[in-house]
Amino acid sequence: MKKSRRASARAPARRDPPTRLRTARDLAELQRATWALISRPLTPDNRVPRRWIDGRPTAVVAAGIAKPNDRLTALERLEIYSRMYWFRVLDSLYEDCPGLRAVLGDRRFVRLAEAYLVKYPSRTFTLRNLPDRMARFIAEEPRWTRPHAALCRDIARFEWARVEVFDTAARPVFTTDDLLDTDTGRLRLALQPYLQLLELDYPLDDFFLAVKQRDELSRGDASNTAVGAAGKSRRSAQLRLPRRAKTFVAVHRLDGRTYYKRLEPAAYRVLVAIRAGKPLARALAAGIPRAARPREDWPAKVQAWFANWMQLGWFCRRE
Amino acid sequence: MPANRFNGFTDYGIGIGLRIPHYDHILAKKPTVDWFEIISENYLVDGGRPLAVLDRILEQYRVVQHGVALYFGSADRPNRAHLRKLKALVKRTNTPWLSDHLCWGSVDGTYSHDLLPMPYTFASAKRTAENIRMVRDFLEVPIAVENVSSYTEYHVSEMTEWEFLSEVVERADCGILLDVNNIYVSSRNHGFDPYDYVNGIPAGRVAQMHIAGHTKFEKYILDTHDHAPIDPVWKLYRHATARCGVTATLLEWDDKIPSFDEVHAEALKSKQYIAEARDAQRPADGRRAAAAGAAGKAGR
Numbered sequence: 001m002k003k004s005r006r007a008s009a010r011a012p013a014r015r016d017p018p019t020r021l022r023t024a025r026d027l028a029e030l031q032r033a034t035w036a037l038i039s040r041p042l043t044p045d046n047r048v049p050r051r052w053i054d055g056r057p058t059a060v061v062a063a064g065i066a067k068p069n070d071r072l073t074a075l076e077r078l079e080i081y082s083r084m085y086w087f088r089v090l091d092s093l094y095e096d097c098p099g100l101r102a103v104l105g106d107r108r109f110v111r112l113a114e115a116y117l118v119k120y121p122s123r124t125f126t127l128r129n130l131p132d133r134m135a136r137f138i139a140e141e142p143r144w145t146r147p148h149a150a151l152c153r154d155i156a157r158f159e160w161a162r163v164e165v166f167d168t169a170a171r172p173v174f175t176t177d178d179l180l181d182t183d184t185g186r187l188r189l190a191l192q193p194y195l196q197l198l199e200l201d202y203p204l205d206d207f208f209l210a211v212k213q214r215d216e217l218s219r220g221d222a223s224n225t226a227v228g229a230a231g232k233s234r235r236s237a238q239l240r241l242p243r244r245a246k247t248f249v250a251v252h253r254l255d256g257r258t259y260y261k262r263l264e265p266a267a268y269r270v271l272v273a274i275r276a277g278k279p280l281a282r283a284l285a286a287g288i289p290r291a292a293r294p295r296e297d298w299p300a301k302v303q304a305w306f307a308n309w310m311q312l313g314w315f316c317r318r319e
Numbered sequence: 320m321p322a323n324r325f326n327g328f329t330d331y332g333i334g335i336g337l338r339i340p341h342y343d344h345i346l347a348k349k350p351t352v353d354w355f356e357i358i359s360e361n362y363l364v365d366g367g368r369p370l371a372v373l374d375r376i377l378e379q380y381r382v383v384q385h386g387v388a389l390y391f392g393s394a395d396r397p398n399r400a401h402l403r404k405l406k407a408l409v410k411r412t413n414t415p416w417l418s419d420h421l422c423w424g425s426v427d428g429t430y431s432h433d434l435l436p437m438p439y440t441f442a443s444a445k446r447t448a449e450n451i452r453m454v455r456d457f458l459e460v461p462i463a464v465e466n467v468s469s470y471t472e473y474h475v476s477e478m479t480e481w482e483f484l485s486e487v488v489e490r491a492d493c494g495i496l497l498d499v500n501n502i503y504v505s506s507r508n509h510g511f512d513p514y515d516y517v518n519g520i521p522a523g524r525v526a527q528m529h530i531a532g533h534t535k536f537e538k539y540i541l542d543t544h545d546h547a548p549i550d551p552v553w554k555l556y557r558h559a560t561a562r563c564g565v566t567a568t569l570l571e572w573d574d575k576i577p578s579f580d581e582v583h584a585e586a587l588k589s590k591q592y593i594a595e596a597r598d599a600q601r602p603a604d605g606r607r608a609a610a611a612g613a614a615g616k617a618g619r
Contacts, residue, residue, distance in 0.1 A: 017475075018475065019474070019475065020475060021438050021440040021442050021443060021475040021477075022440075022442050023442055024394055024442065024445075024446045025394075026442060026475075027394040027438070027440075027442060027443050027446055028394035028395075028426075028427075030438055030473065030475065031393065031394055031423055031426050031435075032426055032427070034435070035426040035429070035431065038431065038433075038435075039429075039431070064474075065473065065474070066471045066472060066473060066474070067471075067472045067473070067474055069472075069508075069509065069510065070510070071538040071539065072538055072539065074471070076538075077470055077471035077472075077539075078471055080470040080471070080539065080541075081433060081435065081470065081471065084433055085431055085432070085433055088432055088433065089432065092432075121429045121430070122429065122430040122431075122432060123428055123429060123430065124401075124430065125360060125363075125388035125398060125401045125425075125430060126360050126363065126388070127432055128364070165367075166367050166368070167364035167365065167366055167367035167368070167369055167370075168364075168365055168366055168367065169365035169366040170366045170367075193365070193366075194366060194367070253367065256367065256368035256371060
């Protein structure tokens with residue numbers, strides 16, 4: 001692994017930690033100094049880099065923060081936390097990003113994840129949100145995913161949609177009873193908050209099913225031991241990467257499980273317009289281009305879409 | 320102190336952590352368990368399976384919330400968005416008390432997702448206590464703070480860990496979740512006597528205890544929660560129970576999780592140590608009288 005391809009800590013050299021802790025400001029300074037050391041990306045052999053950002057030995061920086069004991073130096077003691085931090089966040093992304101792993105392979109994925117976390121460390125209390133800016137990062141820094149940057153960006157969007165679908169709120173389902181006394185021309189429907197509508201450049205619904213199938217197969221002939229990201233490799237059969245093709249997908253859930261449903265372009269546009277709050281009549285007009293109308297049996301088609309979406313519980317009552 | 324103001328005057332008995340691999344077993348078999356501890360942050364979501372399962376558990380069991388991300392010891396103030404979600408969950412679970420760790424873990428809004436050790440100083444105790452009070456006032460539920468396992472110590476520290484814990488809980492007027500395994504792990508990593516720790520804390524503030532397993536490496540011990548507790552930890556638990564009284568006890572098992580029955584059976588071992596602690600507490604004359612009484616009955 002070339003050094004230049006690894007993420008580097010962008011933070012400027014920090015002030016030395018306080019030698020006495022008298023105020024909350026001192027506490028903040030000590031915590032910043034400790035965090036700067038702990039969150040520095042590890043070397044390929046999972047050690048804290050031996051040189052600090054300003055060129056000093058990192059051991060000197062660590063000795064300014066922590067005490068050694070009879071078995072470990074100050075740096076070795078802090079290194080325990082550094083490893084735990086990186087293993088935890090990388091493992092979390094490893095779990096959440098099976099598609100990116102499949103495209104990049106484990107080693108390149110870990111490099112991407114590390115660079116991503118240096119630029120966009122966690123800003124919320126939950127690891128759930130860790131991948132929320134991955135698509136943005138891939139767009140900003142395509143070098144980590146070349147020559148598959150466009151595909152990886154789509155995959156990152158898809159993977160974030162899966163996270164959102166899993167535990168975003170569901171509202172009371174809209175039923176035909178709710179249509180009573182309603183002027184259907186002015187009817188405004190609402191979509192379940194958990195429903196994710198994606199316009200993609202690649203057919204990722206099929207790709208994710210293939211990834212899942214491959215992972216299940218590899219789990220079946222391997223042990224059940226949990227596999228972490230760092231320093232571990234997973235037996236992986238070659239997957240065929242998807243070819244570019246405009247694809248519209250709804251990521252949704254049913255009985256607690258996540259599903260992908262391919263949508264026709266017009267159906268996707270109708271749903272997007274409904275989500276934007278347009279009345280039903282205008283949503284249909286937005287979704288079905290006037291020029292296309294005579295060529296198909298649109299009433300039958302639209303009826304089938306809505307019957308299916310109602311069945312899946314995608315519509316909810318407006319608040 | 321089996322029931323006190325720090326655990327909502329409850330007497331919950333022996334619980335285990337609610338973990339995903341056990342969901343199906345619990346929902347299908349409905350085993351008898353005194354209570355479940357949940358990791359609050361796993362349920363701070365707006366919908367989906369986590370809340371659906373929790374609601375089914377709440378129909379059958381008592382649940383106590385245990386957090387991992389309040390970071391009372393961070394110089395940052397508690398995050399309001401986090402607190403709002405926690406408050407909604409507190410209303411949902413009706414938890415009689417809420418626990419989190421005596422540690423820091425966020426800096427300037429960036430989260431480590433780890434339980435980082437505190438510098439044991441009066442200034443950090445003051446800041447930590449202020450944060451605990453802010454959280455308690457917002458959530459309107461008793462708070463218990465848990466001692467963490469640690470692997471490093473700061474130069475700036477001015478006192479022992481147990482003196483720091485005592486300073487914080489007295490200033491915050493809150494409870495203690497005494498993690499006996501964490502005391503043991505830290506004692507081995509830092510070279511202190513774990514019994515000094517247990518003897519040095521305000522016993523009347525203990526609202527709950529944790530027991531767990533750990534992993535021994537060549538130069539340090541890591542708090543991994545992937546084994547059953549070892550004998551020295553059980554003995555320390557017995558001593559802590561003798562000193563602090565019988566209180567709600569929870570076995571943590573978070574990695575390499577065995578079957579529900581195995582985890583539960585391990586947790587129930589604490590009953591044996593509770594009995595021994597009770598026996599040790601009984602005055603010598605009382606023990607002799609009890610023994611004589613038992614002998615008399617047998618002779619009749």
